[in-house]
Amino acid sequence: MQDSQSLINQVAQEIAASQNNSTTAAGQADSARAQREHYSAPTDAHVDAINQVFALFRINYHNQYYSAFKDNELLNQARRLWLNSLAQFAPETILRGARKVIEESEYLPTLNRMIRACQGNPEAxxxxxxxxxxxxxxxxxxxxxxxxxxxxxxxxxxxxxxxxxxxxxxxxxxxxxxxxxxxxxxxxxxNGTELPAPNVPALPETIETPLSKEENAKRMEALRKQLDL
Known part of the structure; x- marks a missing residue:
């Protein structure tokens, strides 16, 4: 098991690596998004999501968690690190990623693993x-x-x-x-949202057959008589 300072250093290195190398199922689109939005300012909802993530990790990886974050200073450093790196995702996506890694791994995840979990698998x-x-x-x-x-x-x-x-x-x-x-x-x-199907224009209940030239002429003549033209 790595000591806490080694874990922090590893996480910092993974942030730099994740900016230059994205090979997720979403491909180049996710890479472009990461580069464009990586440094966007986190919102209060992001802060709340990160706090919930670390609470989940504390419950599920109890011994590993306290071994990695032996004091509040290291814990706060890690939270800030994860907050800035995961701000590119919606808060609900961050929580989904946390649940995914908890279900799939018995080890406390690194930041790189968490980023990949948040990116998900669109093809699925x-x-x-x-x-x-x-x-x-x-x-x-x-x-x-x-x-x-x-x-x-x-x-x-x-x-x-x-x-x-x-x-x-x-x-x-x-x-x-x-x-x-x-x-x-x-x-x-x-994240579970079911998008509505496209609103296909409804077909008319009846389909009118175009009038012939003779019928058009008769109607025009009747209209003239009616209007006394």
């Missing part, structure tokens, strides 16, 4: 990677709601990004916007 939920979703959204014919989407998250990300914006801008401009919306939707799906 039927979600494609962000760029594949972007291409699907751009190529889908109108009406968009009637398209057979690989997952509703793709459609809703397109709606949130604005279909006209996606169609009228280059990938360099449009993809980052779409990716941000899509990855947030993916997190919601992996």
């Amino acid at each position: 939920f039927g979600l494609v990677d962000a760029h594949q979703a972007y291409v699907e959204a751009c190529r889908a014919p109108s009406p968009k709601a009637a398209h057979q989407w690989s997952h509703p998250a793709v459609y809703h990300a397109g709606c949130a990004s604005d279909w006209y914006f996606l169609a009228s801008n280059s990938e360099k401009v449009a993809f980052p916007i779409f990716e941000r919306h899509y990855l947030k939707l993916c997190e919601r799906v992996m």
